Amino acid sequence: QTKTPTKVDNMFQNYSHSEIARDTATIKNSVIMHLTATFLRTPTSMDSGHAYLASAFSVRDRLLQRWNLTNEFHDRMKAKRVYYMSLEFLIGRTFDNALLALDLRKEYGQTLGEVGFRLEDIIDEERDAALGNGGLGRLAACYVDSMACSDYPGWGYGLRYKYGMFQQQIINGYQVEVPDCWLDSPNPWEFPRPDVTYPVKFYGHLVRDPNNDDRYVWESNVVYDAMAFDVPVPGYGTTNVGNIRLWSCKTNSLFDLNKFNSGDYGGATGGQVAAQILTDVLYPNDNTNDGKELRLRQEYLFCSATLQDIVARFKKTGRPMSELPELAAIQLNDTHPTLGIPEMMRILLDEEEMSWDDAWDVTTRTFAFTNHTILPEAMEKWPVPMLDKILPRHMGIIYKINLYFLQAVEKRFPGDRDLLRRISIIEESNPQQVRMAFLACVGSHKVNGVAAIHSDIIKQTIFKDFVRIQGEDKFINKTNGVSPRRWMNECNPDMSDLITDVVGDRSWVNDLAKVKKLEERVSDSDFRRRWWDAKQKNKQRLAEYILTTTGIQVNPNALFDVQVKRIHEYKRQLMNILSVIYRYHCLKQMTPEVRAKELHRVVIFAGKAASGYWVAKQVIKLINAVAEVVNADEEIGDVLKVVFIPDYSVTAAEYIIPASDISQHISTAGTEASGTSNMKFVLNGGIILGTVDGANIEIGEEIGEEQIFFFGCLAHEVEDFRHYLRFNQPKPDDALQTAFDMIQRNTFGDGAIFQPLIDSIVRGGDVYLLSVDFPSYIQAHNAVEDAYRNREEWITKSILSVARMSKFSSDRSIQEYAEEVWNIEPVRVTSCSMGI
Numbered sequence: 001q002t003k004t005p006t007k008v009d010n011m012f013q014n015y016s017h018s019e020i021a022r023d024t025a026t027i028k029n030s031v032i033m034h035l036t037a038t039f040l041r042t043p044t045s046m047d048s049g050h051a052y053l054a055s056a057f058s059v060r061d062r063l064l065q066r067w068n069l070t071n072e073f074h075d076r077m078k079a080k081r082v083y084y085m086s087l088e089f090l091i092g093r094t095f096d097n098a099l100l101a102l103d104l105r106k107e108y109g110q111t112l113g114e115v116g117f118r119l120e121d122i123i124d125e126e127r128d129a130a131l132g133n134g135g136l137g138r139l140a141a142c143y144v145d146s147m148a149c150s151d152y153p154g155w156g157y158g159l160r161y162k163y164g165m166f167q168q169q170i171i172n173g174y175q176v177e178v179p180d181c182w183l184d185s186p187n188p189w190e191f192p193r194p195d196v197t198y199p200v201k202f203y204g205h206l207v208r209d210p211n212n213d214d215r216y217v218w219e220s221n222v223v224y225d226a227m228a229f230d231v232p233v234p235g236y237g238t239t240n241v242g243n244i245r246l247w248s249c250k251t252n253s254l255f256d257l258n259k260f261n262s263g264d265y266g267g268a269t270g271g272q273v274a275a276q277i278l279t280d281v282l283y284p285n286d287n288t289n290d291g292k293e294l295r296l297r298q299e300y301l302f303c304s305a306t307l308q309d310i311v312a313r314f315k316k317t318g319r320p321m322s323e324l325p326e327l328a329a330i331q332l333n334d335t336h337p338t339l340g341i342p343e344m345m346r347i348l349l350d351e352e353e354m355s356w357d358d359a360w361d362v363t364t365r366t367f368a369f370t371n372h373t374i375l376p377e378a379m380e381k382w383p384v385p386m387l388d389k390i391l392p393r394h395m396g397i398i399y400k401i402n403l404y405f406l407q408a409v410e411k412r413f414p415g416d417r418d419l420l421r422r423i424s425i426i427e428e429s430n431p432q433q434v435r436m437a438f439l440a441c442v443g444s445h446k447v448n449g450v451a452a453i454h455s456d457i458i459k460q461t462i463f464k465d466f467v468r469i470q471g472e473d474k475f476i477n478k479t480n481g482v483s484p485r486r487w488m489n490e491c492n493p494d495m496s497d498l499i500t501d502v503v504g505d506r507s508w509v510n511d512l513a514k515v516k517k518l519e520e521r522v523s524d525s526d527f528r529r530r531w532w533d534a535k536q537k538n539k540q541r542l543a544e545y546i547l548t549t550t551g552i553q554v555n556p557n558a559l560f561d562v563q564v565k566r567i568h569e570y571k572r573q574l575m576n577i578l579s580v581i582y583r584y585h586c587l588k589q590m591t592p593e594v595r596a597k598e599l600h601r602v603v604i605f606a607g608k609a610a611s612g613y614w615v616a617k618q619v620i621k622l623i624n625a626v627a628e629v630v631n632a633d634e635e636i637g638d639v640l641k642v643v644f645i646p647d648y649s650v651t652a653a654e655y656i657i658p659a660s661d662i663s664q665h666i667s668t669a670g671t672e673a674s675g676t677s678n679m680k681f682v683l684n685g686g687i688i689l690g691t692v693d694g695a696n697i698e699i700g701e702e703i704g705e706e707q708i709f710f711f712g713c714l715a716h717e718v719e720d721f722r723h724y725l726r727f728n729q730p731k732p733d734d735a736l737q738t739a740f741d742m743i744q745r746n747t748f749g750d751g752a753i754f755q756p757l758i759d760s761i762v763r764g765g766d767v768y769l770l771s772v773d774f775p776s777y778i779q780a781h782n783a784v785e786d787a788y789r790n791r792e793e794w795i796t797k798s799i800l801s802v803a804r805m806s807k808f809s810s811d812r813s814i815q816e817y818a819e820e821v822w823n824i825e826p827v828r829v830t831s832c833s834m835g836i
């Protein structure tokens, strides 16, 4: 659609046509401008912190210009947008990512060089935006990156936590949590929008509209304000810039004038202090739901502000509300944003005065829902009394959604009381609970899991009845993916240059199918040598990182054996460290001559434990206790080193992942929904040692079983083993028993502090089946050693793996969502496509 150009349009057109300046003189000017005018420094008083800030602000200027262009263009095109609602966005750093996307890395490197700085040091000044826990939050960041790079009109919506994921220190071997005050220094990558602020109500009471049974007025004087901050997401190889809109909470009534006038100055701002708490801190739980009231209020603030914003944007088009699903798709990243469904209903019923049926039709055509876990402890449930007190209108809407749903089911399956009890959104416990996964399912037109096995499992377990009632087609699989921009091109420059040589240009970064070409070079000896050298260089870089973060010296020629992820029982870091203990035992039995011939190995761990997760924290302590003894053992020397790298983060991952030879993804079969670091490791030429679980399975299918080391029991066997172990003591094999004995004989300090870990296996029913999988795990380790000793064979595996990994680009995932769930199309902004 076009319209007659106005004076303003012409101005905008001229402005938008101005290409980003690439000459170093202009870049230098803009850096100096920010240095002096934004930060009140001079080139002579510039330290690397201000060099970073000034450079970042000058890049930001360029991004915001494109941001404007993108959003103006999408508005004019009346493009359908997708809104990715997530309580977490684990973004990491942005500066380097933006430089690569804008193709300005060389120019900024040169400019900074001229004023006496190295680009790498300046990049290192940036703090991570750590607004997430782990896989789920990082997936959201990769997905917004892919939307921007593939020109899909899409926004992320999230919360602007004042304190992100805590920083982890290791003191005396234990994890200590330190607040992450990431906003203490200026953040160039957010743009405050005080004009985009919405009121969000809590508590209060309802008044029924006498003329309309479906309509209520919700009266409350507890009102918070949610203010928007926009975080630009640079698209690589496109002028499109995506957006993550994060909400920050304030009180609505800024100031209590009565209290102020009566002399109560503290009380006058007291309300504001209380209000801020809602976006103060990220809940540091991964795969556990702890049911705190504050969390529920946080979730609602997020959902209400987001839905109000989406509806307001839609209303600007002038189209009737019934057409919302033609212009907006909303994806729920797990159940955390599920209150968006009753909030949408509230807006449509109470504010837009739609009928129930019309409102429900619009809602279910708009929402889709992704499930990320089936662990029972992660399932979100909220007590009805709590929800009813905080959100009385929403509780009423949820009751009614449930009533109509159960009535429809009763009609189709008359008399099946047990079916109704099983599928009810309200669980008949004491107190009653709202099952958020069921609410999300009933309110969505599509439900997906995140890897093939996981999507099958949810259809056979939590959503079994729903598949029968609502049909197979609603339940689909969308295997996760990761961004090749960050997880190859940015974190592994040497390997990326090699791939670029083979492909002919760097276009593979946006079109990963092109890496297939690597297969043609698998027998090229010169190429193979460069491939190996690139890995060695990354290992050297990680060795330096380990030295500075832990003081431990490791040999880059050893096998780097890596397990980095959140610490959780189902991920079985305990099984890993028990195998290390057994290895240590074996090495100690050998004569020095035999030992010297053993493969040298560095076992690397990193990961955070939720602050309230005692068992996970004991596992960290055990790893550090073992490391201390093994690393100090002169007999052992470089044959075995054990390292726990503190404070795992996106940035740490960018150092660690490209340097791994073997990485471990060893969850009990059926428990890890997908995993995404498994994909990152293989995309960086590493080999997986893993269970037949999550995306490991599909990775094996793509790259070939010779390229991956599988072990352990299969998902369909787990139930029987667990049943057996509930009534019978496990039978640890000799290797596992040896590891227990060494701990109990105080080899790693007081063994008593680790007894609960041993007990979780020998007395606690061994829920995660360590005793079952341990023998095959040790065998798999031996197979890895044999393979690594054959360097040529190893290099072949590494090259073939990368060549066959294109499925695991998040660009593929996003394209599938776009086509099969969101029904949106790419809209590419070009400077002459402004439609004027």
Ligand code: NBY
Residues within 6 Å of the ligand: 133, 134, 135, 136, 137, 139, 283, 285, 286, 287, 288, 289, 290, 372, 373, 378, 380, 450, 480, 672, 673, 674, 675, 676, 694
């Ligand atoms: O999502 C992870 C899965 O464990 C992993 O297998 C998958 O690859 C990834 C992306 O799909 N889940 C995850 O990271 N979950 C959380 O971080 C999380 C955070 C908070 C809560 C629950 C789960 N919570 O209830 O508050």
